[in-house]
Amino acid sequence: MRIAVVGAGGVGGYFGARLAAGGHEVTFVARGAHLRAVREHGLLVRSPLGDLRVPAASVVPAIAELPPVDVVIVAVKLWDTEDVAAQLRDVVGAGTRVVSLQNGVRKDDVLRRHLPAEAVWGGVCYISAVIEEPGVVVHRGELQKLVFGPYGEDSHLTAEFLDACRSCGIEADLSPDIERVVWEKFVFLVGLSATTSAVRQPIGVIRADSRSRELLHDVMAEALEVGRAAGVKLDPGFADERLAFCDTVPAGMSSSMHHDLTQGNRPELPWLSGSVVDLGRELGIPTPRNRTIADILAPYELGRPEAGS
Numbered sequence: 001m002r003i004a005v006v007g008a009g010g011v012g013g014y015f016g017a018r019l020a021a022g023g024h025e026v027t028f029v030a031r032g033a034h035l036r037a038v039r040e041h042g043l044l045v046r047s048p049l050g051d052l053r054v055p056a057a058s059v060v061p062a063i064a065e066l067p068p069v070d071v072v073i074v075a076v077k078l079w080d081t082e083d084v085a086a087q088l089r090d091v092v093g094a095g096t097r098v099v100s101l102q103n104g105v106r107k108d109d110v111l112r113r114h115l116p117a118e119a120v121w122g123g124v125c126y127i128s129a130v131i132e133e134p135g136v137v138v139h140r141g142e143l144q145k146l147v148f149g150p151y152g153e154d155s156h157l158t159a160e161f162l163d164a165c166r167s168c169g170i171e172a173d174l175s176p177d178i179e180r181v182v183w184e185k186f187v188f189l190v191g192l193s194a195t196t197s198a199v200r201q202p203i204g205v206i207r208a209d210s211r212s213r214e215l216l217h218d219v220m221a222e223a224l225e226v227g228r229a230a231g232v233k234l235d236p237g238f239a240d241e242r243l244a245f246c247d248t249v250p251a252g253m254s255s256s257m258h259h260d261l262t263q264g265n266r267p268e269l270p271w272l273s274g275s276v277v278d279l280g281r282e283l284g285i286p287t288p289r290n291r292t293i294a295d296i297l298a299p300y301e302l303g304r305p306e307a308g309s
């Protein structure tokens, strides 16, 4: 298949490199120091499932320079989505499909503001991967799964993309109810990211303490109620189920938002607990736990704050 990856970071770099290693024509869009390093040495992905190398020629500096493709994977941080969506308008042809593997529940609304609704598939991914240095992505652990699906009518491309992913060793699923899948990930991620970021500890510490454990549950329960109020068919017991799931994951598991905070990077807070608060306000659902998390972390919203500024 012909695939474009916009954002060659942890997520885009990993999944794109795996698809390229499987023989697909993958073109990455990158920028800044990462672009310069990839143009010089190619992209290196270090993974416990086998390292991957992408040739320098596979990267372009702008969306406008992409060749015609079947599928575009959007893997930039959430604050860049609007800009990327607007630029994609000239690149997305009649048959092209766009799938965002970003976190959050409002990303596809942003894409649909600029692109035809039928061009946008829903998607989520489960992985821990970061840019370790320009030109180098590190995949931590062996988890590397993606789930995607059309919001409306299906096309032959969904089966082709599923097959492309699976044949490259990516654990992939095609969902007939992608909105629910996106929300289910959101409920879990909001709990994981809010608590690991506020406590600055991985899940093992959070779940072992009765009060931070209750916080984890309540943060997820608020996100769940907001989703249900928005009309998503989420199981009423889903927060309890996810809390039980949290007991089964490795104690050292954390979130990309916790990682970003500890690195002094900008976190996706406004699109995680922040979105729960905003949507809760719109839908009349109280979200005090998420509001407190969003307020506590507010000084970090643009990255590590300067002391005394």
Ligand SMILES: NC(=O)C1=CN([C@@H]2O[C@H](COP(=O)(O)OP(=O)(O)OC[C@H]3O[C@@H](n4cnc5c(N)ncnc54)[C@H](OP(=O)(O)O)[C@@H]3O)[C@@H](O)[C@H]2O)C=CC1
Pocket: 006, 007, 008, 009, 010, 011, 012, 029, 030, 031, 032, 034, 063, 075, 076, 077, 078, 080, 083, 084, 101, 102, 103, 125, 126, 127, 128, 129, 130, 131, 256, 268
């Ligand atoms: N990392 C992870 O383990 C996981 C992340 N996610 C989600 O995936 C999404 C992507 O996260 P992640 O991979 O960590 O992000 P990264 O910051 O690692 O990668 C994003 C890359 O995209 C680049 N970029 C942004 N805008 C453009 C543009 N217009 N043109 C070219 N390049 C661009 C960024 O450059 P610059 O640095 O200059 O901004 C950066 O190199 C997020 O929504 C995140 O929540 C989901 C699951 C796990």
Ligand SMILES: CC(C)(CO)C(=O)C(=O)O
Pocket: 103, 125, 126, 127, 128, 189, 192, 254, 255, 256, 257
């Ligand atoms: C759920 C998890 C940890 C893994 O994909 C994630 O999406 C994130 O940290 O952003």
